[in-house]
Amino acid sequence: VATNLSSYVPIHLQGSRDTSLPEGPIEPPTPVSEVKQEPYNLPAPYEWITCDIDSEEVCSEVYSLLTNNYVEDDENMFRFNYSKEFLRWALRPPGYYRSWHIGVRVKSSKKLVAFITGVPARIRVRDAVVLMAEVNFLCVHKKLRSKRLAPVMIKEVTRRVHLENIWQAAYTAGVVLPTPITTCQYWHRSLNPKKLIDVGFSRLGARMTMSRTIKLYKLPDQTATPGFRKMEPHDVPAVTRLLRNYLKQFVVAPDFDEDDVEHWLLPKEDVVDSYLVESPETHEITDFCSFYTLPSSILGSQTHSILKAAYSYYNVSTKTPLLQLMNDALIVAKKKDFDVFNALDVMHNETFLKELKFGPGDGKLHYYLYNYRLKHVLRSSELGLVLL
Numbered sequence: 383v384a385t386n387l388s389s390y391v392p393i394h395l396q397g398s399r400d401t402s403l404p405e406g407p408i409e410p411p412t413p414v415s416e417v418k419q420e421p422y423n424l425p426a427p428y429e430w431i432t433c434d435i436d437s438e439e440v441c442s443e444v445y446s447l448l449t450n451n452y453v454e455d456d457e458n459m460f461r462f463n464y465s466k467e468f469l470r471w472a473l474r475p476p477g478y479y480r481s482w483h484i485g486v487r488v489k490s491s492k493k494l495v496a497f498i499t500g501v502p503a504r505i506r507v508r509d510a511v512v513l514m515a516e517v518n519f520l521c522v523h524k525k526l527r528s529k530r531l532a533p534v535m536i537k538e539v540t541r542r543v544h545l546e547n548i549w550q551a552a553y554t555a556g557v558v559l560p561t562p563i564t565t566c567q568y569w570h571r572s573l574n575p576k577k578l579i580d581v582g583f584s585r586l587g588a589r590m591t592m593s594r595t596i597k598l599y600k601l602p603d604q605t606a607t608p609g610f611r612k613m614e615p616h617d618v619p620a621v622t623r624l625l626r627n628y629l630k631q632f633v634v635a636p637d638f639d640e641d642d643v644e645h646w647l648l649p650k651e652d653v654v655d656s657y658l659v660e661s662p663e664t665h666e667i668t669d670f671c672s673f674y675t676l677p678s679s680i681l682g683s684q685t686h687s688i689l690k691a692a693y694s695y696y697n698v699s700t701k702t703p704l705l706q707l708m709n710d711a712l713i714v715a716k717k718k719d720f721d722v723f724n725a726l727d728v729m730h731n732e733t734f735l736k737e738l739k740f741g742p743g744d745g746k747l748h749y750y751l752y753n754y755r756l757k758h759v760l761r762s763s764e765l766g767l768v769l770l
C-alpha cells in the first residue's frame with residue numbers, strides 16, 4: 383500500500399512527538415564563582431544604578447520613568463500607570479534582592495533613563511518546583527530607543543540572577559519572541575461603558591444607543607454569595623491551603639506558601655483586592671477571588687486622564703460557581719469605581735468570560751520561561767501563573 387510520504391514519521395521519532403531534549407532546565411547551573419563578577423558595559427554616557435525602591439525619591443523617579451515611557455496599547459491610546467505603592471508591593475516580595483532592581487542613568491545629569499527588575503518566585507512546572515526570577519518592568523526612555531540598551535539590560539539582570547545561583551526565569555511580552563510556553567488572549571468587561579466609549583477604549587455597538595449600552599453592563603448593588611467578604615490576615619493559612627490545592631491542576635503555577643500569600647494576596651488599598659467565601663454554616667473558606675489595580679494614562683482625551691482598571695489575579699472556586707464568584711468580583715470592582723475589569727484566558731477564566739459580558743481585547747500576552755524546556759506549548763487554560 384502506497385504510504386503518503388508527508389505523513390511518514392522516521393522510526394526513531396515514532397511513538398512520541400519529540401524524543402530529543404527532555405523537559406526541564408536546558409543549560410546546567412555553573413558555579414556562582416564562574417559567573418561574570420562585574421556588570422556588563424553600557425554605552426559611554428550611561429551607568430548602572432541599583433534602585434532602592436524604599437527611597438521615596440528613587441521610587442518617584444522609577445514611577446515617572448514608567449509613567450512616561452512604559453508599555454502602551456497597540457494604538458498608543460493608553461499607557462500603563464503603575465502607582466508607587468504598587469511598585470513597592472510588586473518589587474519587595476519575600477526574599478527579594480535589592481540588586482535585582484536595576485536602573486540606568488546618565489552619568490552627567492544622573493537622570494534615570496532605563497529600568498528592569500527581577501523578583502524571586504518558586505514556580506512549579508508539572509511536578510518540579512523551580513526557584514526562578516520573575517523579570518518585569520523592562521523600560522527604556524522613548525528618546526533612547528534602538529540604542530541597544532534593552533539587550534544589555536536583559537544580560538545584566540540575568541547576570542545578577544545567576545549570582546544568586548538562580549538559573550531560570552519567567553516573563554511575559556506583547557511581542558512574539560523565541561518561544562512562548564503559551565499565548566493568552568486578554569478580555570475586558572466594561573464597568574463604566576460611557577467613560578470607556580468617551581475615551582476610545584470601547585466603541586458603541588452597532589444598533590446600540592448609549593443608554594442601552596449602560597443598561598447592558600449594569601450590575602447589582604450588592605454581591606450575591608452568602609459569606610462573601612474581604613480577606614483578612616487571620617485567613618492566610620486557610621487561603622494558602624485552598625489556593626495551593628486549586629493550583630495543583632495547572633501545568634505551570636506559583637508554589638505559594640503562607641508568607642507568599644500574606645504578601646501577594648492580603649488586600650492592600652489601591653494595589654490588590656481579595657475576597658473569600660466563608661460558609662455561614664461551617665465557617666469553612668470555600669472560594670476566593672482577587673484582582674490587582676493597574677490604572678492606565680489616557681493619552682489623547684480632553685475629558686479624562688486616567689483609566690481605572692482591575693486585573694483578574696487568582697480565583698478559586700470549590701463551592702460557589704466560578705460564574706457567580708466572578709460576578710461578585712465585578713460588583714465590588716464597580717462599587718470601587720473601576721472603569722474596566724481585565725482578565726486573561728488562563729486557568730478556568732474562559733468558562734465565565736463570555737457569559738459575564740467580557741469582550742476580547744485587541745492583543746495577546748505571550749508567556750516565556752528562560753532556560754527551561756517544555757515538550758509542548760501549553761493551552762492557556764493549563765497556565766496558573768498571573769504576572770503583574
Ligand SMILES: COc1cccc(CC(=N)NC(=O)c2cccnc2OC2CCNCC2)c1
Pocket residue numbers: 453454455456460461462554556568569676678689691693724725726743745747769770
Ligand atoms: C488599557 O491600557 C493599556 C495600557 C498598555 C497596554 C495595554 C494592552 C496590554 N498589553 N494589556 C495587557 O498586557 C494585559 C491585558 C490583560 C491582562 N493583563 C495584561 O497585562 C498585565 C500582565 C503583563 N504585564 C502588564 C499587565 C492596555
